[in-house]
Amino acid sequence: MTVGLVIVSHSAQLAEGVAELAGQMSQGKTPIAAAGGTVNDVIGTSVDRIVAAIQSVEGPDGVLVLLDLGSAILSTEMALEMLDLRSHGRRSSYCCA
Amino acid sequence: MTNEDVLHWLERTADVMRENRAYLTDLDSAIGDADHGINMDRGFSAVRDKFPSMASMDISTQLRTVGTTLVSTVGGASGPLYGTAYLRAAGATSAKQELAPADVVVMLEAFLGGIVARGKAQTGEKTMVDALTPAVAAAKRALDQGATLAQITSQATAAAEEGMKATIPMLATKGRASYLGERSIGHQDPGATSSWLILRSLAEICAGQ
Numbered sequence: 001m002t003v004g005l006v007i008v009s010h011s012a013q014l015a016e017g018v019a020e021l022a023g024q025m026s027q028g029k030t031p032i033a034a035a036g037g038t039v040n041d042v043i044g045t046s047v048d049r050i051v052a053a054i055q056s057v058e059g060p061d062g063v064l065v066l067l068d069l070g071s072a073i074l075s076t077e078m079a080l081e082m083l084d085l086r087s088h089g090r091r092s093s094y095c096c097a
Numbered sequence: 098m099t100n101e102d103v104l105h106w107l108e109r110t111a112d113v114m115r116e117n118r119a120y121l122t123d124l125d126s127a128i129g130d131a132d133h134g135i136n137m138d139r140g141f142s143a144v145r146d147k148f149p150s151m152a153s154m155d156i157s158t159q160l161r162t163v164g165t166t167l168v169s170t171v172g173g174a175s176g177p178l179y180g181t182a183y184l185r186a187a188g189a190t191s192a193k194q195e196l197a198p199a200d201v202v203v204m205l206e207a208f209l210g211g212i213v214a215r216g217k218a219q220t221g222e223k224t225m226v227d228a229l230t231p232a233v234a235a236a237k238r239a240l241d242q243g244a245t246l247a248q249i250t251s252q253a254t255a256a257a258e259e260g261m262k263a264t265i266p267m268l269a270t271k272g273r274a275s276y277l278g279e280r281s282i283g284h285q286d287p288g289a290t291s292s293w294l295i296l297r298s299l300a301e302i303c304a305g306q
Binding site for chain 1: 130132136139143168169170171172173174175176177178180181215216273
């Protein structure tokens with residue numbers, strides 16, 4: 001079973017750092033994508049980035065999205081909604097890290 | 098209300114967000130994370146970049162463009178919140194070449210519905226909903242009394258302002274401000290304030306017609 005991981009943070013560097021560390025720990029067996037920051041790499045979250053990250057690591061067993069706080073929750077909910085609109089039967093869940 | 102009027106409303110909103118960037122951020126620094134003005138200005142600046150291509154769009158497509166742009170550029174919780182609001186407003190105005198007063202009220206109701214659905218908030222929680230809910234109620238009342246579009250939007254704005262001011266003594270139970278508990282009391286909600294500014298921009302455009 002392979003579940004893709006998406007790391008959502010307000011900080012692009014923080015998300016990338018977590019993805020880098022988790023990537024080494026899983027020895028590349030788990031697809032991991034970072035979705036941090038918003039346009040121009042300012043602090044924030046972007047629905048577009050989260051959608052793209054989910055699509056990039058989504059496997060047959062689904063995706064787990066790990067978040068920091070605040071708008072990361074609303075942005076992720078919106079991203080999941082947008083993906084569900086395009087294709088049913090996808091499996092994804094999220095939780096605040 | 099034509100697509101040209103909607104574009105004027107959006108242009109006015111973008112200007113107002115720029116003018117109130119520091120004010121909204123100050124309000125947010127008291128009870129949030131001090132970025133609401135910065136975020137709203139960034140989002141509406143990205144919308145402003147699309148104005149040239151929006152002139153030829155119909156109303157629904159204009160509103161949809163605002164929604165998708167805010168969602169990808171605002172960065173804070175107001176991105177998905179206002180993004181959903183404009184997307185719902187777009188859905189409520191689809192296939193309309195012009196908006197009659199009743200259509201504008203339906204659009205405002207959809208706008209509020211988007212915020213409520215995304216934020217799962219009710220009135221009394223010190224949020225955007227506290228400005229928008231009385232505004233939509235006032236707009237409906239004015240429409241039922243046969244008011245003009247200028248009167249409808251002006252009364253909605255007045256109700257939003259009252260609702261915004263009523264957030265000052267409220268204890269926040271939704272959003273970042275709720276982390277502060279009792280310390281959130283005594284501060285005006287920044288989200289309710291930006292909602293009032295959006296409606297005030299609409300009323301200004303409608304008054305000038």
